[in-house]
Amino acid sequence: MFSYIDHLECTQCGQTFPHNQVSKVSDCCGKVLFARYDLPRLRREGSREVFAGREPNMWRFAELMPVTDPAQVVTLGEGGTPLLAATNLQKKLGLQSLFIKEEGLNPTGTFKARGISAAVSKAAELGITGFTMPSAGNAAGAAAAYCARAARPVQVFMPQDAPPANKKESVMAGSQLNLVDGLISDAGRLAVAVAAEQNLFDLSTLKEPYRAEGKKTMGLEIAMQLGWKMPDAIIYPTGGGTGIIGMYKGFQELLELGWIEGTPPKFIAVQPTGCQPIVKAFNEGAATAETWANAATLADGLRVPGPFADYLILQAIRETGGTALAIEDADMVEAMYEIATEEGIIACPEGAATLVGLKQLVQQGFLGADETIVLLNTGSGYKYLDLIRDRN
Numbered sequence: 232m233f234s235y236i237d238h239l240e241c242t243q244c245g246q247t248f249p250h251n252q253v254s255k256v257s258d259c260c261g262k263v264l265f266a267r268y269d270l271p272r273l274r275r276e277g278s279r280e281v282f283a284g285r286e287p288n289m290w291r292f293a294e295l296m297p298v299t300d301p302a303q304v305v306t307l308g309e310g311g312t313p314l315l316a317a318t319n320l321q322k323k324l325g326l327q328s329l330f331i332k333e334e335g336l337n338p339t340g341t342f343k344a345r346g347i348s349a350a351v352s353k354a355a356e357l358g359i360t361g362f363t364m365p366s367a368g369n370a371a372g373a374a375a376a377y378c379a380r381a382a383r384p385v386q387v388f389m390p391q392d393a394p395p396a397n398k399k400e401s402v403m404a405g406s407q408l409n410l411v412d413g414l415i416s417d418a419g420r421l422a423v424a425v426a427a428e429q430n431l432f433d434l435s436t437l438k439e440p441y442r443a444e445g446k447k448t449m450g451l452e453i454a455m456q457l458g459w460k461m462p463d464a465i466i467y468p469t470g471g472g473t474g475i476i477g478m479y480k481g482f483q484e485l486l487e488l489g490w491i492e493g494t495p496p497k498f499i500a501v502q503p504t505g506c507q508p509i510v511k512a513f514n515e516g517a518a519t520a521e522t523w524a525n526a527a528t529l530a531d532g533l534r535v536p537g538p539f540a541d542y543l544i545l546q547a548i549r550e551t552g553g554t555a556l557a558i559e560d561a562d563m564v565e566a567m568y569e570i571a572t573e574e575g576i577i578a579c580p581e582g583a584a585t586l587v588g589l590k591q592l593v594q595q596g597f598l599g600a601d602e603t604i605v606l607l608n609t610g611s612g613y614k615y616l617d618l619i620r621d622r623n
């Protein structure tokens with residue numbers, strides 16, 4: 232059980248780079264670098280059957296993960312989350328096959344654990360000793376936890392009004408918390424500056440190649456949990472878009488390996504009306520997104536006005552015949568109640584946004600009753616109980 236990583240590739244021009252050195256964005260274009268694996272060799276030597284017998288966390292997919300030395304893996308048991316049949320909601324909406332991927336069960340309560348585990352592990356393997364991390368909140372909490380586990384310092388940067396749970400978990404896990412008067416984009420600029428000044432490695436998503444590899448495992452798991460089949464659609468609450476990009480990459484790798492058949496699911500991006508750069512770009516047929524002015528939403532994870540990998544998110548949506556749509560904050564909170572009432576899942580507002588999106592798409596006829604649909608609940612609602620008011 233070891234990695235088949237082979238090289239890194241520029242997602243803009245295809246130029247390749249070695250993987251066994253510290254990398255950020257591509258030298259050629261300044262764009263996202265993807266990890267590429269020796270898939271023909273893995274196809275000859277490996278089999279999808281081995282995964283089932285391994286510990287049920289994301290590192291069971293070690294062959295398709297970037298870390299070459301298993302001893303370097305920094306883990307809290309991330310991944311291996313359930314794909315829950317949402318039978319009550321399914322019935323209510325007149326659907327036949329609706330699932331919720333319950334990422335709230337991850338360490339630190341969100342899917343961010345996957346990306347951070349992958350990135351910190353690979354960085355440790357490459358000899359990096361300290362980090363910076365800009366975040367809407369959850370990625371910072373995860374970074375604090377995984378860096379604690381890796382015994383490496385991290386400075387996290389998050390907007391002043393980030394959720395209290397994120398501030399507290401970051402402090403508890405011993406990170407240095409910097410509150411920024413601004414948005415995640417401002418936090419990002421600061422994190423990069425401090426990293427350069429103090430010789431630290433900045434973990435901004437998609438500005439290093441490996442967080443996406445962790446997120447990719449959500450796609451690998453979904454395929455495995457559906458009996459090595461892909462769903463027809465995945466509805467994803469989109470901020471920086473790492474999950475869409477990662478899952479799409481994962482499905483493409485499984486297809487190339489011949490371990491699944493068919494076409495990748497329609498990727499559907501849901502964004503709040505107060506910050507919808509991807510929705511606007513998608514509707515206008517643009518290849519990249521303009522920065523969204525005055526971004527405001529109660530879903531902190533979706534308050535990303537200028538996603539760095541906009542072109543990759545838009546490609547994933549278009550190539551799979553997906554779509555992008557905006558929803559209201561108030562509906563998101565209602566949907567938190569509805570998911571809990573119907574399915575017993577305490578979802579984060581971002582995850583609840585996918586249910587609002589689903590209803591719109593069913594009503595419009597974009598999604599059919601017979602389609603297999605997965606909603607991605609990206610995190611636990613227990614981090615957001617302040618949004619919930621008592622009701623009698």
Ligand SMILES: Cc1ncc(COP(=O)(O)O)c(C=O)c1O
Nearest residue numbers: 369470471472473474532581609
């Ligand atoms: C709970 C939650 N959901 C969704 C997102 C958006 O994720 P992505 O950057 O992959 O689009 C975030 C990002 O902060 C988040 O914390």
Ligand SMILES: [Zn+2]
Nearest residue numbers: 241244259260
């Ligand atoms: Zn390039």
